[in-house]
Amino acid sequence: MSMIANKATTAQITATLEKLFEEHFDKKPESIEALAVSGSDRRYYRITSGSTVAIGTYNTNVAENNTYFYFTELFRRHQINVPEIYHRSKDRRAYLQQDVGKTTLFDLVIKEGYTENVRKLYHKALAQLAKVQWVAGREADYKQCFSARQFDEKAIMSDLLYFKYYFADLQGIPYDRSLLISEMELLSKDLGRVQPQTFMYRDFQSRNIMVHEGKLYFIDFQGGMQGPPQYDIASLLWQARAQLPAPWKEDLLNSYIASLADLHVPRMDEIYFRRGYVQFVLVRLLQVLGAYGFRGLLQHKAHFITSIGPALKNLETFLSGHPQTPNYPELRSLLEKITSRDMQDRYATAITDKEPKLEIQVCSFSYKGGIPKASGPHGGGYVFDCRGLLNPGRYAAYKYLTGNDELVKQFLERETRMPDFMNHVYALVSINVEDYIARGFEQLSISFGCTGGQHRSVYAANELAKHLRARYNVKVEVTHLNEKKWLLADEQPTDTNAH
CATH class of the missing domain: 3.90.1200.10 (Aminoglycoside phosphotransferase (APH), C-terminal lobe)
Incomplete structure (x- = not known):
């Protein structure tokens, strides 16, 4: 697995947090939802069992955690509203805290x-x-x-x-x-x-x-x-x-x-x-x-x-x-x-009065169904093969999820070389996008393929679309070609021994 030594996997982290939840509340969690992160290495999860809810946090920087614990105690002593810390792991890398909602x-x-x-x-x-x-x-x-x-x-x-x-x-x-x-x-x-x-x-x-x-x-x-x-x-x-x-x-x-x-x-x-x-x-x-x-x-x-x-x-x-x-x-x-x-x-991101000519079609696909044919007046386009990256679908925790799910996103960003892969994609695609805009072209197709068209390629297509929308005044359309064949949680086989 492509990750630094002693770095916990997403499955190990969620197992640790679920154990903390059970120790503190004396009940097993019914669901665990990964929360989006932006600039930090901390990982957050909303853990629920009935009406009991807590935020599970995992951070390998113990010194940073200790600072957070100290200031939390100090502020609460002065009646300043900060989330209560319920429980901490012995290694002080994981902790449960009060859920203070989703609205900032x-x-x-x-x-x-x-x-x-x-x-x-x-x-x-x-x-x-x-x-x-x-x-x-x-x-x-x-x-x-x-x-x-x-x-x-x-x-x-x-x-x-x-x-x-x-x-x-x-x-x-x-x-x-x-x-x-x-x-x-x-x-x-x-x-x-x-x-x-x-x-x-x-x-x-x-x-x-x-x-x-x-x-x-x-x-x-x-x-x-x-x-x-x-x-x-x-x-x-x-x-x-x-x-x-x-x-x-x-x-x-x-x-x-x-x-x-x-x-x-x-x-x-x-x-x-x-x-x-x-x-x-x-x-x-x-x-x-x-x-x-x-x-x-x-x-x-x-x-x-x-x-x-x-x-x-x-x-x-x-x-x-x-x-x-x-x-x-x-x-x-x-x-x-x-x-x-x-x-x-x-760096303006607002749509101007002048609508962009260039339309970019980004898609994910499964190699089992073959490479999709490019459409449009120019033909061609990019096709990126994601199969060289570790597949989340091999693991039970992610098999019935997709590249749209936060747990899969965090796995790909932290436990595979997906960030390096995407940086190369951004650099290559930007060359054509900027040239096409300058020359008044109207269409560019970009495809990402993986084995099942469910995890890696879906994530990559979504991320490229976000990047292009943020960087250029262009229309971007995303299609997941294998979506109807995805293995989803509500379609799991009833036979637990099935693979």
Whole structure:
């Protein structure tokens, strides 16, 4: 099996979590549902037995888990809403925690828009954040942090370089590299001295705030450390995909500062605090672009590619509203080039008034039925053979699932060379797509085959379609040619000895 030594398989992980569930609740789980993951290596499952539900989590980074356990206990002691941890495995790699539903604050922004209800939830979130930072943060032992203990000059410089290497340098924009590094060092040194220092959540954004039974719950705080409180406010109010209106940002910042009086926070210099806030908005915007570049442009994850456009618009809005920030000419010049209209058009994902000519047909098929014939005026197209990858269908846990299922997706992404395979596919297909668009061609066919046309090829077809939709203004149609012959759970043979 193509995976690193001692790495648990998906089947082993689910068995471990099911055992924890049975130990804690004294009942066997009836179902286990893999939950989607994006940027982390943690794996999440919703485990159910009757009305009893828990979230099973598996993470091989024990130091990170220990940090999460520590901060969970600290926050709950201060009546801050975070999921309760029910049970942990002896090796501290697996644990069960409270299920706080499926709805995030971000989901509500997208669904409802900028309603009064959503605005009130943002106010509540910032009031709770202040409590996390200034109350729980006072007694936090930052030696418990699993990576960095403090968001200091080195950490700030690391974020700026993350942006430089993983986003700016990939755009082919000329700039004075030596001067830019010097300016980034000066900016990092300046911001590393900003006071006060409290608990810094590090990734405080609306996707990490759950709305459950009328309450807000915070998740994914294991990256926390000591740092400036302004960074977390900036992370929430300037989240690229949320695009909060400017009046909301000002109102929410004002209410956060006013809420500190209720927590008996020592009097601070508000002008100095607001100046620091503006600077950390910039740092956060650049760090986010670095993350989108790494996850999207290098790892080809469609969600992150589609987020680049809104992030560039966010940065443009910031620069136009703060003509003196950053007050470094080479950095300012680079950022203005990065937010130019040409750059924003490059990453625009919205359908324009001009409908695309190119239509791409992506399909999965079974080699048992032969390679499908290409249709359309140009003929030809790509055919990719997925049979060189480990087949999930060999294992009982996946035999009656398909490439549409989260368990199969995680198996292929973590236990096979599918990510390498897809990176090569993206690179090859992009050559033709870009050429076809430039030449006004109208059709391209791309096929993925595997033994049964149920797992590997289905996954690959779906992922390529997501990538193409995120990267290009084209029509993409996906067809799974062997779908009617898939072996599904409700069609399993009654004879348990059947193979």
